[in-house]
Amino acid sequence: MWMKLLLAFIPISLLLEWVFKAPPLWVFATAVIAIIPLADLLRQGTEQIAARAGQTIGGLLNVTFGNLAELIIAIFILLGGNTTVVKAQITGSIIGNALLGLGLAILIGSFGRDRQKFNRENAGQLNSMLFLVVIALLIPALFDYTERLPDFLAGSAAARDNLDEYLSLGVAGVLIAVYALNLVYTLVTHKDVFSRGEEEGEHADPASIWPVWKAAAVMVGATVLIAVESEMLSGALEATSTQLGLSPFFLGIIVLAVVGNFAEYIAGSYFARQGKLGLAVNIAVGATIQVALFTAPVLVIISYLIGKPMNLVFSSPLELVAIVAAALTVSSVTKDGEATWFEGVLLIAVYLLLALAFFFVTPRMEGEAAASFSPPVHSHTLTL
Template sequence: MIMNLLLIFIPISLLLEYVFKAPPLWVFITATVAIIPLADWLRKATEQVAARAGSAIGGLLNVTFGNLAELIIAIFVLLSGNITVVKAQITGSIIGNGLLGLGLAIVIGSFGRSRQKFSGQNAGQLNSMLFLVVIALMIPALFDYTERLPGFSAGSEAARTNLDEYLSLAVAIVLIVVYLLNLLYTLVTHKDAFEQEEGAHEGKLWPVWQAAAVLVGGTALIALQSEMLSGALEATSTTLGLSPFFLGIIVLAVVGNFAEYIAGSYFARQGKIGLAINIAVGATIQVALFTAPLLVLISYAIGKPMNLVFSSPLELVAIVAVALTVTTVTKDGEATWFEGVLLLTVYVLLALAFFFVTPGEQALVPNPLALTHEVVAPARAA
């Protein structure tokens, strides 16, 4: 009932943006609230699909439709030339899905249960993919650092930038191929090993066309709201005194992945912790191995080249922290509420670090996005 009442914020946000030309802060807030009930409807439609097609495909659809909204946000930010914010959003999605999303699911699912059990084999496959994420995102950064060492230098800054771009393009293609092969492995050749036994669906199933319509329509509306968020980003950051880098890595990432958070928590509450893990960790993997590489390819197509060099040490540490923490929590095939708390604690600590990482003088700069770029860029040159 409450979620349906929140749907009123969809027309409110549209009126504020396109009719009343309201201040960006109000557009940002109303669009953020509007995404919440839309994400809940995506969860409902995905549950219907999962009841018909199985939890593996249902989880994949939830992850894909959830990340589609995030992809659209990133494309709009990319078009504006804010590449650093796009990279921050990618990092924020990885840590948000793996730590915040999974942590919430475990804590909410643990109410009234001493522990929750799930497939250790499935978790092991996901954890292996997480470590591939770490390796894939570390290599471009280490390559960039190596090219700046005496005896390894490629020459001019332009030459190093070209090498970074060539490597990023090659890595992007490899990661997309590996991700598609992973889908083939888990959904086709070894489907039986990764399908979850989650019990029968409660209530009447929707017709297929209704579930499909909700998925497509909900995604389209989330994309529209996300575009409005993107447009209000810079002005909102100035009004609130927060850096666009922080808004990208925390706020935009959380909003863009809100559907997965709601779905994962709902399924965990229903005792379907295996599906919740598929959604949370699967979304993390999809962002790193598919969404980020796809953004690299799109960036060249639209003339705004972006590489995969995450040159901020804090971002790289955050990605490593996700892989280590998630693997530690899920390796034994069961979860308790305190393990969920541990995941949430790591996320809060990282969020605090990202909040304080940019200097306070940023608020004095006319274009905050320019300083965000400068804050991260020197780390590359160090």
């Protein structure tokens, strides 16, 4: 019900932007809130079509459109040339889904219960994919570091950046290929193995399934409105960060990432509370993998097509530490195929610790964003 109430922020945000010419902070805040129910509507429409399409096509639709809201937000920020914020949003989505989303699901689902169990084999497959994510995102950063050392590239930042871009495009191609093969593996060749836990899922009442035209209309309408709200959000980003005394980097890695995935947090927590923790694990960790193996590579390719090239070299080493920490923590919690509410607390605690670090970090800005960025109000200097 409260998701429906949040839909009121759509006309509010549009009026503030187009009629009242309100300050950027108000436009940013209302656009952020408006995207949350729109992302949930997009998820519902996708699931309704997937319910009619069968397991294989339905699974493909879910994984394809699962992060569409987040992708749209990132594209509009990319159009503004702020690649640092886009990469921060990618990092934030990875750690947010893996730590905050899964942590909330385990905490809410297991509270008042001794423990909940889920399919260890499925969790093991997801954890293997998580470690591929870690390797794929570490390699461009380590390559960039090593290429700063040779004498023949000394003073030639442009040459190093070109190599970073070529490597990032290559890594993006490999990740998309692996993602496609993973879909074949889970939805076609080994679907019987992964469907063993499907009895956990909700079996939709035929009477509750929407007509195809309604589901398609909801998806198209939600996508268009998310695009409009994302454009407004992107335009107000810099001014909002200055007014709040927060870096655009922090807004990307915490605020935008949470907004883009909020509907999945709600869905995971709902299923976990219903005793379907395995489904919640699939939603949270599966969304994490989708961001790294599909959304991030697609954004790299799109960035070149629109003339705003983005590589996969993260501006802050803390981002890499966060991704490694998320993979290790999730693997540790899910390896035994069961969870208690306190393990949910541990996941959320790791996320909060990382969020605190990101609040104080001063990232290296890139491209046009570097020229327009003014440092945040908070300072790292202590006066004794």
